[in-house]
């Protein structure tokens with residue numbers, strides 16, 4: 935996935951498509967690592983997003 939930002943941007947939103955299931959399960963964490971900046975510097979390129987289980 936490639937993200938393009940404008941000067942002064944401090945946040946960016948992306949979409950991850952997930953497969954649906956009907957199993958109850960704990961929330962999961964997906965590590966995110968930014969790399970290969972072009973014309974910019976990455977101050978902190980590692981974080982994680984949370985995949986929240988939506989099965990009742």
Ligand SMILES: [Ca+2]
Pocket residue numbers: 955956957958959987988989
């Ligand atoms: Ca599930």
